[in-house]
Amino acid sequence: MERLKIAFFCWESLYAERVGGLANAATNLAETLARHHEVHFFTRGEGGDAEINGVRYHYCRPAGGENIVRYCSDMSRGMIDRFAEFDTPSFDLLHFHDWHVVDVLRRLQERETIFTYHSTEFGRNGNSFSGGWPFSEISAIERYGASIAKHITAVSSTLRREAMNLYDIPDWKIDVVANGIVPGHYQADVDPGAVKRHYGFDPDSPLILFVGRLAWQKGPDMLVDAAPHLLREHADGQFAFIGDGQMRHGLETRARSLPVRFLGRLADAEYVELLNASDIVAIPSRNEPFGLVLLEAWSAGRCVVASDVGGLSENIEHGTDGVKVQPHPDSIGEGLSRVADSPEKALSMGREGLEKVKREFPWSRVAERMEDAYAKIAKHDTLLC
Structure with missing residues (x-):
């Protein structure tokens, strides 16, 4: 041109x-x-x-x-x-x-x-x-x-x-x-246990990460409501929410008895470290026109559990590079449990995601x-x- x-x-x-x-x-x-x-x-x-x-x-x-x-x-x-x-x-x-x-x-x-x-x-x-x-x-x-x-x-x-x-x-x-995406921007060589400990999490327990606005579109409330389902199957599960928004106060009240921490907005370097230390990235959106967090998670080789909507639905191959769920707490909880049941499969799906972003994005x-x-x-x- x-x-x-x-x-x-x-x-x-x-x-x-x-x-x-x-x-x-x-x-x-x-x-x-x-x-x-x-x-x-x-x-x-x-x-x-x-x-x-x-x-x-x-x-x-x-x-x-x-x-x-x-x-x-x-x-x-x-x-x-x-x-x-x-x-x-x-x-x-x-x-x-x-x-x-x-x-x-x-x-x-x-x-x-x-x-x-x-x-x-x-x-x-x-x-x-x-x-x-x-x-x-x-x-x-x-x-x-x-x-x-x-x-x-x-x-x-x-x-x-x-x-x-x-x-x-x-x-x-x-x-x-x-x-x-530029995959290298979201990759870091970290000690996952040390990063988890820094944010007050158990270094030996699985960490589910949410990244985005705490707003209706992104579905953070559904993830909070899905937590008990995961905890019934995996009592050591823990959740980190990165981001802020008008729903934060209500979500903090709702999650008071759960192993959930709301970290607010983080600097880019801190976000990348926590992304690479996480075990699962949850994207429970009600509507997602594209979903850049998906590419960021894949760039870090993370397994994703994401709503079967919008760009997330178009780009994820279910069971190969991620798990697609319905935007409902029960379905989200089941998807998280499925991934937590098989850490080796989760790692495999993360690697497949990384290859996809290199190839297609x-x-x-x-x-x-x-x-x-x-x-x-x-x-x-x-x-x-």
């Missing part, structure tokens, strides 16, 4: 404001594309500009707002101002990541644009609302972004279908471009698929002419 001048718009990145997996996905894609293209990344942060791993970062600091939608509108104005500083010569393509930057897309919709769904508002919060899912302001923004972008991608086939059904997106307009492969999506924009414009 010919060298392009590409602008990324994303409200988070690995080197400034980081909220969740979106920072990893957008940053790593930008850095991989920068090997062959000129890539500028417009995001939140302090200071003016920085060049990191070939990507040129341009920061803005929103003044704020009474809610997240108003905040993102203010952020978008800052991104537009910064974008104008670097639009000579003009950018060939503008890539927008998730709903936070749709207001920028609105202002630049006449350009060559692509919009990526990393999740939807329905997936994040849908059934957690009493009385069903309301078509919220954020959902309306997601629909509008899809309507005005020249092309769209989604990080899994499940998310593609979800977005098409929710927002009436035609089949020809949206492709699947999965996320990738390198960022170079993801970047090639995204370039194919970029090429469709130019092809579509040619046909219109």
Whole structure:
């Protein structure tokens, strides 16, 4: 593909404001594309500009707002101002990541644009609302972004279908471009017993690890409720929860009598150490558009017990590189017990997962698929002419 001048718009990145997996996905894609293209990344942060791993970062600091939608509108104005500083010569393509930057897309919709769904508002919060899912302001923004972008991608086939059904997106307009991983970032040579002891766990007992937001979508409550099932079969089981969120206080109360520790957010190095010291990684999500934690666990050679939903369902081969369960405490508990019953099989599934991420999820492969999506924009414009 010919060298392009590409602008990324994303409200988070690995080197400034980081909220969740979106920072990893957008940053790593930008850095991989920068090997062959000129890539500028417009995001939140302090200071003016920085060049990191070939990507040129341009920061803005929103003044704020009474809610997240108003905040993102203010952020978008800052991104537009910064974008104008670097639009000579003009950018060939503008890539927008998730709903936070749709207001920028609105202002630049006449350009060559692509919009990526990393999740939807329905997936994040849908059934957690009493009385069903309301078509919220954020959902309306997601629909509008899809309507005005020249092309769209989604990080899994499940998310593609979800977005098409929710927002009436035609089949020809949206492709699947999965996320990738750098396995070495999640590997560490650790003494598992010493790491467990450091966090107050029994060094000789199996440790089940949860990583993610303590929010309805990620299902941490179902994992807490599954713990008694595992403990009936394996009384020495113990659980570590990495992450924070609005459910934390209630979960701590719920788990008061259980061998469960809530560790909050950890530094990257601490997370990688605990990941490599764990015996099972549990991913009990109710909705998971892709599931970067799955690739992180596999990169560390860990066995996963994961809900049979979304990208998790698409990527796990049940019984070979992980165990798929229903998003219900009884099923999750049964899956955990099955893995704990056979440590050797668990190690084997972890090794299979590591081979899969090396084979199927390198960022170079993801970047090639995204370039194919970029090429469709130019092809579509040619046909219109």
